[in-house]
Amino acid sequence: MSAEEFGVLCDIDVQQTLKEKLDEDFRRYEILGVCNPQLAQQALEAELQLGALLPCNVIVYETEDSRVGVGAVDPAVLLSVVDNPELDQIATAVRDRFDRVLDELPQA
Numbered sequence: 628m629s630a631e632e633f634g635v636l637c638d639i640d641v642q643q644t645l646k647e648k649l650d651e652d653f654r655r656y657e658i659l660g661v662c663n664p665q666l667a668q669q670a671l672e673a674e675l676q677l678g679a680l681l682p683c684n685v686i687v688y689e690t691e692d693s694r695v696g697v698g699a700v701d702p703a704v705l706l707s708v709v710d711n712p713e714l715d716q717i718a719t720a721v722r723d724r725f726d727r728v729l730d731e732l733p734q735a
Contacts, residue, residue, distance in 0.1 A: 631724040636660045636682045655689040663724065666717055670706075673713040680705055683721065697732060699725045 637660035645653045660682035670677050685699045702721035706714045 631728050632663045632665065633661045633724065633728065634664070636662050657687045659685045659687065661685050663721065666721055670714060670717045673717070674709055674711045677706075677709060677714070680708070683725075685725075697729065699729065 639658040639660075641656040641658060642653045645651045661684075662682040667681055670681075683700050683702060683705070685697065688696045690696045702725065703715075703718040706718040
């Protein structure tokens with residue numbers, strides 16, 4: 628992800644959290660809060676309240692057949708809740724970068 632200038636700001640271990648809080652077993656599941664600082668700054672300058680939607684979430688999880696699944700929020704869908712056309716170009720840039728990162732992942 629660093630090639631696309633994303634950094635991981637937070638890492639939530641859902642499996643561990645559910646075990647600690649509910650004493651429930653769950654498959655391996657991580658939620659990564661990722662951010663590209665330059666694009667985040669541009670977005671926040673265009674829409675100050677956007678911070679409530681940051682960072683973007685990427686999930687990494689164990690599938691039913693013990694493979695690794697990866698998913699990411701679509702920034703264009705996420706930013707569509709804010710009616711600000713200035714964000715359209717930023718959302719596209721983030722989505723394009725996400726797509727390149729996901730395309731580089733090994734296929735199982």
